[in-house]
Amino acid sequence: MVVAELSPSYTKTSLHSSQLSFFSSRLSDHRRISLPRPQNGRRVVCSVASNQVQAPSPVQTEEAKTKGDCYGVFCLTYDLEAEDETKSWKKLINIAVSGAAGMISNHLLFKLASGEVFGPDQPIALKLLGSERSLQALEGVAMELEDSLFPLLREVNIGIDPYDVFQDVEWALLIGAKPRGPGMERAGLLDINGQIFAEQGKALNAVASRNVKVMVVGNPCNTNALICLKNAPNIPAKNFHALTRLDENRAKCQLALKAGVFYDKVSNVTIWGNHSTTQVPDFLNARINGIPVKEVIKDTKWLEEEFTEKVQNRGGVLIKKWGRSSAASTAVSIVDAIRSLVTPTPEGDWFSSGVYTNGNPYGIAEDLVFSMPCRSKGDGDYELVKDVIFDDYLLRRVTKSEAELLAEKRCVAHLTGEGIAVCDLPEDTMLPGEV
Amino acid sequence: MVVAELSPSYTKTSLHSSQLSFFSSRLSDHRRISLPRPQNGRRVVCSVASNQVQAPSPVQTEEAKTKGDCYGVFCLTYDLEAEDETKSWKKLINIAVSGAAGMISNHLLFKLASGEVFGPDQPIALKLLGSERSLQALEGVAMELEDSLFPLLREVNIGIDPYDVFQDVEWALLIGAKPRGPGMERAGLLDINGQIFAEQGKALNAVASRNVKVMVVGNPCNTNALICLKNAPNIPAKNFHALTRLDENRAKCQLALKAGVFYDKVSNVTIWGNHSTTQVPDFLNARINGIPVKEVIKDTKWLEEEFTEKVQNRGGVLIKKWGRSSAASTAVSIVDAIRSLVTPTPEGDWFSSGVYTNGNPYGIAEDLVFSMPCRSKGDGDYELVKDVIFDDYLLRRVTKSEAELLAEKRCVAHLTGEGIAVCDLPEDTMLPGEV
Numbered sequence: 001m002v003v004a005e006l007s008p009s010y011t012k013t014s015l016h017s018s019q020l021s022f023f024s025s026r027l028s029d030h031r032r033i034s035l036p037r038p039q040n041g042r043r044v045v046c047s048v049a050s051n052q053v054q055a056p057s058p059v060q061t062e063e064a065k066t067k068g069d070c071y072g073v074f075c076l077t078y079d080l081e082a083e084d085e086t087k088s089w090k091k092l093i094n095i096a097v098s099g100a101a102g103m104i105s106n107h108l109l110f111k112l113a114s115g116e117v118f119g120p121d122q123p124i125a126l127k128l129l130g131s132e133r134s135l136q137a138l139e140g141v142a143m144e145l146e147d148s149l150f151p152l153l154r155e156v157n158i159g160i161d162p163y164d165v166f167q168d169v170e171w172a173l174l175i176g177a178k179p180r181g182p183g184m185e186r187a188g189l190l191d192i193n194g195q196i197f198a199e200q201g202k203a204l205n206a207v208a209s210r211n212v213k214v215m216v217v218g219n220p221c222n223t224n225a226l227i228c229l230k231n232a233p234n235i236p237a238k239n240f241h242a243l244t245r246l247d248e249n250r251a252k253c254q255l256a257l258k259a260g261v262f263y264d265k266v267s268n269v270t271i272w273g274n275h276s277t278t279q280v281p282d283f284l285n286a287r288i289n290g291i292p293v294k295e296v297i298k299d300t301k302w303l304e305e306e307f308t309e310k311v312q313n314r315g316g317v318l319i320k321k322w323g324r325s326s327a328a329s330t331a332v333s334i335v336d337a338i339r340s341l342v343t344p345t346p347e348g349d350w351f352s353s354g355v356y357t358n359g360n361p362y363g364i365a366e367d368l369v370f371s372m373p374c375r376s377k378g379d380g381d382y383e384l385v386k387d388v389i390f391d392d393y394l395l396r397r398v399t400k401s402e403a404e405l406l407a408e409k410r411c412v413a414h415l416t417g418e419g420i421a422v423c424d425l426p427e428d429t430m431l432p433g434e435v
Numbered sequence: 436m437v438v439a440e441l442s443p444s445y446t447k448t449s450l451h452s453s454q455l456s457f458f459s460s461r462l463s464d465h466r467r468i469s470l471p472r473p474q475n476g477r478r479v480v481c482s483v484a485s486n487q488v489q490a491p492s493p494v495q496t497e498e499a500k501t502k503g504d505c506y507g508v509f510c511l512t513y514d515l516e517a518e519d520e521t522k523s524w525k526k527l528i529n530i531a532v533s534g535a536a537g538m539i540s541n542h543l544l545f546k547l548a549s550g551e552v553f554g555p556d557q558p559i560a561l562k563l564l565g566s567e568r569s570l571q572a573l574e575g576v577a578m579e580l581e582d583s584l585f586p587l588l589r590e591v592n593i594g595i596d597p598y599d600v601f602q603d604v605e606w607a608l609l610i611g612a613k614p615r616g617p618g619m620e621r622a623g624l625l626d627i628n629g630q631i632f633a634e635q636g637k638a639l640n641a642v643a644s645r646n647v648k649v650m651v652v653g654n655p656c657n658t659n660a661l662i663c664l665k666n667a668p669n670i671p672a673k674n675f676h677a678l679t680r681l682d683e684n685r686a687k688c689q690l691a692l693k694a695g696v697f698y699d700k701v702s703n704v705t706i707w708g709n710h711s712t713t714q715v716p717d718f719l720n721a722r723i724n725g726i727p728v729k730e731v732i733k734d735t736k737w738l739e740e741e742f743t744e745k746v747q748n749r750g751g752v753l754i755k756k757w758g759r760s761s762a763a764s765t766a767v768s769i770v771d772a773i774r775s776l777v778t779p780t781p782e783g784d785w786f787s788s789g790v791y792t793n794g795n796p797y798g799i800a801e802d803l804v805f806s807m808p809c810r811s812k813g814d815g816d817y818e819l820v821k822d823v824i825f826d827d828y829l830l831r832r833v834t835k836s837e838a839e840l841l842a843e844k845r846c847v848a849h850l851t852g853e854g855i856a857v858c859d860l861p862e863d864t865m866l867p868g869e870v
Contacts, residue, residue, distance in 0.1 A: 322575025
């Protein structure tokens with residue numbers, strides 16, 4: 001076991017050597033120590049490069065153990081309140097990202113760190129969750145975050161145990177999921193990923209902020225979110241989201257293309273239901289330049305037969321053209337989804353999110369995670385939009401997606417604490433281009 | 436040959452059907468037409484989906500031909516001056532990006548489009564340059580840009596001919612370069628990439644804005660930039676940059692780590708010379724909390740023997756850990772480099788850029804692209820910083836990098852119009868992890 005010695009310049013900080021603890025041996029290089037909070041409640045952390053590590057007796061603290069492993073320059077002491085440029089900043093927020101070594105995260109983390117999501121006065125701590133296999137890659141990501149010198153990014157921790165990584169997080173962006181193996185059906189995927197999200201739900205329940213907002217991106221995201229919230233009974237179910245924002249964005253783009261208008265003219269687009277091929281991009285309530293879409297796009301056949309397919313095939317077309325899945329635009333849609341919760345929704349508009357059905361005004365079955373139209377005051381919370389209309393066509397399709405989600409729920413009963421799972425998923429409804 | 440018919444909703448725009456032209460057959464899907472500028476000078480473009488394409492007689496215009504191929508929703512009509520939200524915006528700027536289907540661009544393009552580089556009131560037109568081989572991938576990138584619904588991103592064109600793509604561009608971010616083949620020396624790389632940059636220089640000279648700012652990222656970037664500017668005699672040589680900002684950022688991070696301070700406390704870091712292993716991260720003039728680095732970090736041996744290596748090995752370590760090269764942090768450093776030219780440099784600080792030596796105050800050989808300390812008023816231009824000091828150690832190393840750049844220049848004389856090339860590059864000075 002090795003212990004830390006302060007580097008010469010260290011005396012310039014207010015760090016006390018008695019606060020030193022020795023570090024976990026989990027990480028291979030550039031390991032740093034988390035230090036216990038000093039009496040005044042401000043967190044102080046210390047930097048030791050591995051070649052400066054020597055003698056004295058280790059002081060292991062409980063808190064250092066549960067904080068996960070801070071990385072490199074992000075273990076350094078700072079005091080935001082002592083600096084002119086930073087003293088007006090908000091309180092640091094902790095954001096966990098799972099699947100942190102993957103391609104979506106590789107876009108998302110840099111957006112979070114740059115300030116474009118939470119604003120220029122919101123310092124950020126990133127908690128990166130990976131797997132044993134991806135730990136080296138996580139260090140690579142942390143290195144690139146170091147080299148980017150983002151002023152707002154004050155802490156980066158990496159780890160593989162959600163009980164460490166989710167400690168005190170105010171946001172959990174759950175991107176990591178196992179991809180479908182060869183020949184695997186949605187039911188199989190539900191089971192293997194459901195287990196991950198059950199564990200992560202338990203971890204959030206145990207260690208996250210009591211008002212953590214959870215955004216599930218890993219597929220099948222609606223039912224993963226349901227499993228997650230069922231395993232986190234002490235966190236409000238309303239705080240869990242399944243990402244359908246990329247679908248919404250794609251739907252807006254296709255409506256704009258068809259109408260011959262720029263995409264900023266399209267509003268009030270709802271994605272209803274499951275993030276699968278049963279999802280319903282709603283053109284009945286959508287508007288173009290404030291006018292109902294059906295008054296602008298008179299081609300009903302296109303709306304009813306081609307529009308949804310165009311939205312859903314987007315990922316598949318992209319993989320064919322670009323050879324990769326849509327990491328960049330998925331990351332943008334996660335940013336959009338978060339921003340929609342932390343900034344007030346523009347007057348008269350709404351956004352889609354897969355949220356828990358509990359007293360919803362549309363008659364959708366309760367106790368599901370279902371994508372519906374939401375509005376936010378910008379406080380992180382949302383309310384469902386009431387003034388939407390249904391016709392037979394829309395209702396029939398929403399009902400079909402509801403039936404699928406009910407079937408998915410029966411299929412994961414063993415993971416939600418509701419008895420024995422019964423899987424009767426008739427068809428593969430994974431979206432093209434998704435895994 | 437096919438020609439365009441307006442979609443039904445098209446009558447809602449102010450487009451005149453006489454402005455229609457038929458489109459190039461270069462792209463396989465979602466092709467759109469660039470239309471000629473109307474009399475009032477405002478550009479009007481039109482959208483046609485391929486399944487709406489039918490009869491009448493084509494009207495091909497010169498301008499449509501030279502504008503390259505606009506993509507999808509970005510071919511739609513809009514009028515920024517007619518909208519409340521956009522009429523206070525600045526004039527649209529055209530930004531070309533080469534290697535647009537590569538990983539660095541996959542990060543950079545979304546940063547440009549989101550507004551985080553040029554600000555929230557600067558509408559953007561992206562001109563994506565790829566190769567025959569990458570054309571499908573370019574379409575994939577354009578699709579993801581469509582699906583991201585960035586309000587500021589108003590036009591996206593894709594193409595493989597720099598004479599099309601560079602038309603009227605105000606920024607040219609030259610990222611694309613051929614990677615080193617197996618066993619290829621720097622001299623070989625200089626030749627094959629030099630030819631690309633000679634052609635791109637000629638194209639910029641012919642069709643770009645007369646004050647275009649050019650940032651060369653593709654390696655070997657200094658000499659590529661020199662070749663480029665020599666082939667563009669009608670564009671001020673001062674407008675050409677070779678990217679050394681990632682090196683500067685990495686140097687700041689390493690100094691911060693060593694000093695035990697957060698990286699925002701490190702300033703005045705110069706990268707001198709070539710973006711290669713002869714580059715000189717300058718700790719003599721650098722400051723930490725405003726104090727000369729050598730007064731903060733007393734470990735001279737570390738500064739002289741380990742610091743530079745740590746900066747230079749960063750890319751190699753990253754590839755080992757993460758399995759990929761540092762696309763994300765490179766893109767961040769390109770953003771930093773652009774921002775440093777379009778926002779005023781903070782009082783007393785500076786930034787590094789590889790720029791043309793022409794009357795430099797340091798006694799560095801003229802007629803090279805050499806990384807030096809710069810300051811900007813934020814107008815896109817820069818001036819060299821005069822108040823830097825040299826000691827024997829720094830001077831010796833700067834001289835070595837200068838010698839290398841002079842040798843590289845002799846090696847590409849056939850591409851700069853200076854006679855017969857003589858290659859006497861003694862060693863491989865590519866940075867670890869770069870291609």
